[in-house]
Amino acid sequence: xxxxxxxxxxxxxxxxxxxxxxxxxxxxxxxxxxxxxxxxxxxxxxxxxxxxxxxxxxxxxxxxxxxxxxxxxxxxxxxxxxxxxxxxxxxxxxxxxxxxxxxxxxxxxxxxxxxxxxxxxxxxxxxxxxxxxxxxxxxxxxxxxxxxxxxxxxxxxxxxxxxxxxxxxxxxxxxxxxxxxxxxxxxxxxxxxxxxxxxxxxxxxxxxxxxxxxxxxxxxxxxxxxxxxxxxxxxxxxxxxxxxxxxxxx
Amino acid sequence: xxxxxxxxxxxxxxxxxxxxxxxxxxxxxxxxxxxxxxxxxxxxxxxxxxxxxxxxxxxxxxxxxxxxxxxxxxxxxxxxxxxxxxxxxxxxxxxxxxxxxxxxxxxxxxxxxxxxxxxxxxxxxxxxxxxxxxxxxxxxxxxxxxxxxxxxxxxxxxxxxxxxxxxxxxxxxxxxxxxxxxxxxxxxxxxxxxxxxxxxxxxxxxxxxxxxxxxxxxxxxxxxxxxxxxxxxxxxxxxxxxxxxxxxxx
Numbered sequence: 101x102x103x104x105x106x107x108x109x110x111x112x113x114x115x116x117x118x119x120x121x122x123x124x125x126x127x128x129x130x131x132x133x134x135x136x137x138x139x140x141x142x143x144x145x146x147x148x149x150x151x152x153x154x155x156x157x158x159x160x161x162x163x164x165x166x167x168x169x170x171x172x173x174x175x176x177x178x179x180x181x182x183x184x185x186x187x188x189x190x191x192x193x194x195x196x197x198x199x200x201x202x203x204x205x206x207x208x209x210x211x212x213x214x215x216x217x218x219x220x221x222x223x224x225x226x227x228x229x230x231x232x233x234x235x236x237x238x239x240x241x242x243x244x245x246x247x248x249x250x251x252x253x254x255x256x257x258x259x260x261x262x263x264x265x266x267x268x269x270x271x272x273x274x275x276x277x278x279x280x281x282x283x284x285x286x287x288x289x290x291x292x293x294x295x296x297x298x299x300x301x302x303x304x305x306x307x308x309x310x311x312x313x314x315x316x317x318x319x320x321x322x323x324x325x326x327x328x329x330x331x332x333x334x335x336x337x338x339x340x341x342x343x344x345x346x347x348x349x350x
Numbered sequence: 351x352x353x354x355x356x357x358x359x360x361x362x363x364x365x366x367x368x369x370x371x372x373x374x375x376x377x378x379x380x381x382x383x384x385x386x387x388x389x390x391x392x393x394x395x396x397x398x399x400x401x402x403x404x405x406x407x408x409x410x411x412x413x414x415x416x417x418x419x420x421x422x423x424x425x426x427x428x429x430x431x432x433x434x435x436x437x438x439x440x441x442x443x444x445x446x447x448x449x450x451x452x453x454x455x456x457x458x459x460x461x462x463x464x465x466x467x468x469x470x471x472x473x474x475x476x477x478x479x480x481x482x483x484x485x486x487x488x489x490x491x492x493x494x495x496x497x498x499x500x501x502x503x504x505x506x507x508x509x510x511x512x513x514x515x516x517x518x519x520x521x522x523x524x525x526x527x528x529x530x531x532x533x534x535x536x537x538x539x540x541x542x543x544x545x546x547x548x549x550x551x552x553x554x555x556x557x558x559x560x561x562x563x564x565x566x567x568x569x570x571x572x573x574x575x576x577x578x579x580x581x582x583x584x585x586x587x588x589x590x591x592x593x594x595x596x597x598x599x600x
Contacts, residue, residue, distance in 0.1 A: 130434070139398065139401075140394045140397055140398040141395065141398035143394070144393070144398075144436070145394075147390055147436055148389065148390040148391035148548070150434065151390055151423055151434060151435070151436075154428070154429065154435075155428070155429065158431070158432050159434055160433045160434060161434045161436075162433075163436060177405055179405065182404055182410055183410045183411060183441075184403075184404030184409055184410060185411065186394070186411075186438060187439035188436060188437070189420040189436070189439060191433075259576075261574055261576075297576035298398070298575040298576050298577065299575050299576050299578075300576055302549075323511070323588060323591050324511055324548070325391060325547065325548040326509075326510060326511075326547035326548055326549050327548065327549040328580075337578070338573060338576040342573070
């Protein structure tokens, strides 16, 4: 009976230990979704911060899309006859994505507005969301994400030039019109970090790295990238530039 | 005889017109060289500025490497067993690159230090250089470029964390230890724009766009990317952070 009790206590404590590790240890498994017409800096601002983090701690990345074909930044807005675009190689499709992702990055770009092309992205996000630990969106990626309904009731921000479109994708979201980024860590829910347009992806990623891996690592990476971080999440001159000052809830 | 004279005048004026266009019209044909272990933001900071420019004016891009295989950011510094990296699709090899490039972008990254892998990049640069209109380097890309000898006698800057390595690649370069970027437009020579580490590539590209396409376009792109530009080329807190204050000529 004593043996059984000790065994039981051992099991219970192991469970607590594992659970505690799952909740508090820094995440190590990252994925990013891409689609035709993604914004290059939405993707490579965050990823280059994390590329540098990957030299300090063991983290992995998968680059996900509907098919294994390279995905181009080119959008329907491109000028006819011109060739300015870049294509990113894909490591996994939404079908064969690993099941143990912890952090999902959702970039934006004009391609978010091509709804038939982003439909598979939204389906994948809906499927994987309950098993994630964190979501980070950049730019109009907040609109793409909001359209899944998974942002409903949460605080979020997004691209300011296309603010009207972003907020139209999630009428039940608590949109914050003046913010470089918004961290919504509502108790009992998966934390969601949303950022403003394009280059704001660098700042939200630095804030995320600071919170989960420490300021020494975050500032070290910023110095390596020779990047002057915006450390105040409410810094947002572009809200006024684009007259994106309205909140559909107010 | 009159006809002949008019024809001659026409030829002469056409020649002037073409020459004038070549010298003063904004460039439209861009290329970027990549190699294993390039720094993602060195590439995608400048390219995303130019992606946005490509929506305003007709410009083209080729992405060049030794072979047509996608090129990865992964470097020998990567932690064993981890997978954090991205791969960029290549549009042309150095062999089949178009002959009419006007602007060549040279990024940096840890891969610049792997000299056998960058040898084909340097050979290509030496071959194409005389026909270019502009060169823009980012980060340790200045070191890669300096090793060709083509920076000798010119003013230039580069990555501050790896300043010692950068300057060691070009003992005859007039290195500027405190600069976000340096524009060397020595009369009669191909203008060379060099920038400091990683994120400085954004600022040098904005400065280049401002000079050649105008401030309205440059500021419009900055507002679209929600990027707060550093407009002062001498702004460089990272020179002191990394103690990169020395100039081998002084």
